[in-house]
Amino acid sequence: MSENVRAKAQETLALVDEVNAMVLSDPKAADAVTPLSQADANLGEEIRSRMDEIDMTDTQSIISFGSGAQTELQEISQAMLADVRNKDVGPAGDSLRSIVSTIRGFSVSELDVRRDRSWWEKLLGRAAPFAKFTAQYEKVQLQIDRVTEDLQKHEYTLLKDIKSLDLLYEKTLDFYDELALYIAAGTEKIKGLDEADIPAKEAEIAAAAEQDQVMKAQELRDLRAARDDLERRVHDLKLTRQVTMQSLPSIRLVQENDKSLVTKINSTLVNTVPLWETQLAQAVTIQRSAEAASAVREANDLTNELLTSNAKNLRDSNKVIRQEMERGVFDIEAVxxxxxxxxxxxxxxxxxxxxxxxxxxxxxxxxxxxxxxxxxxxxxxxxxxxxxxxxxxxxxxxx
CATH class of the missing domain: 1.20.5 (Single alpha-helices involved in coiled-coils or other helix-helix interfaces)
Structure with missing residues (x-):
């Protein structure tokens, strides 16, 4: 691993600690909607402001009741989806598996310098075991460097995703609380219709002249229809709030997975990869030392062989010379x-x-x-x- 990659991994460690230290608020229960009668002054004001958005004479206002709270959440979700589509990097897990496969494919048993090349290796002109191992080590080192760079890219991407998920969680939680206000406002509005507006309209019909009763009756039917539309809208908001509450743990689960993967990547970059490189370098160094020791041993063996051979040659030649020296000019047998x-x-x-x-x-x-x-x-x-x-x-x- 290069010094630049190692330095970046150390810098990212602080960001990893930061995202791991982030604590998100828990949502209230789905049925924990505070009614207007139990709300404090500030909350009551919020509920009344949302009640004012309802115009019982405007069907569109009833249908779109509470939809404004979802606008910002949709914008954030769409931005995240666009960011996901624009990613040009593969999953980080593939890079981790790639680096593990690279290391596993690196066989230290090939370091046996005493192993002679087979006739097939000699026929194909393959390098000696140690030379082949050294070349493979350099290839593995390049692969590790390339994979570590990919892992860093994944790490930055995941950190960005985690922060985006934090923002999405906060906005979703705000939307969840906002839905509670709209549900309380809608419920209070329905209560007012049932207890005041509709009975008052019924009283108007009864007190109206006969020629006006038809119009008053139509107004009552329209009011009741609008009331039913509002009730259905409030019911939809309750369902939406329930689904929203279920999506919050999903966001957290994705965050936790991303955080775990970021932690694993950072640990791999800061601890595992340097350890692998150290072990591989030690393996090469040890085998180079063993090869040097083998060369020294062969030199010593050659020296001992030369000493033994020279001593034997000296003995043999001395014997011949002495025999020739002790012989006369003419051998008696020859004479x-x-x-x-x-x-x-x-x-x-x-x-x-x-x-x-x-x-x-x-x-x-x-x-x-x-x-x-x-x-x-x-x-x-x-x-x-x-x-x-x-x-x-x-x-x-x-x-």
Missing amino acids: KQANADLIGTINESLQIADEGKAKRAKAEEELQKMEKDLRDTLASAKSRRDGVGDTSGTSVPKA
Whole structure:
């Protein structure tokens, strides 16, 4: 919640206390109409002034008797209805439900930074849990700010309605009391007609000449008809007063509902919303601390892992180096193997030389034999040329 909204909520708190402290008067009972005979001087004067409005010879004055008291009340009611029609804001209850739904939709369980993203979240490229939560927190904060502004508008509207209802209640109560005066005036007028005017008119008929009795009788009938019209009008005023008395508790009930809603809205703005914001901010801060602690723990684990790994590597490399340092220039096994291979090589060379020598000797024998065979063959051919028949002597004899 912004500082401006919070300041306005504090300012409205005084107006809420003011409307809650307003005490309205209770109406008198519907049958508590003070007759003229029991009225004090001031009240009696008021009743007589209203009796003077009645003209028994004017039917319109009887029909409209008491209607003037309702004019101001109708103007106030019509102004309130026009104000209601001109309202462009929704019910305040919807805003309260909206802010509750917004908070309920804010799942703190999503703050678990240890939770790995599912393969589906990774496939869709969704943010890590804490990053997603932070973005949602900012969205919720904007929603709360918007709803609090709407609630303030509702609050001002309801305060205006409450004051208008106060005025309507006062005017309705005045109209209720005014009706009592008109009822008392009408009742007193009827009483005067029944006890004085009508009997006097009957006496006039009886005392009038025969040719005038018809006119006097018509005047009596008109007077009695006007008296009946006035009686019906007074009865209507009594019914109107009864309905008016019933409307007063209705106005109060609407006021009490509006006052309760205004109190609830103001409490939400002054207490609940800041508490929600504090709790949400704490949740984010706590999880940021947990995330930082997790990062520190991972760094410490990495440091310990590096120390352990380096120590093991140092041990292994030291072992290899020391072993190489303690070895001679030539390993005895390598020398022995080289010596054996050398002896084997010499023996193989000697063996191969002996075999070559034997082969050469055998080849020498073969060459000598071949040479001897060649000489013998040539010698045999020469002796054949010296004999009889050179032609046959030139042929090579068969072996």
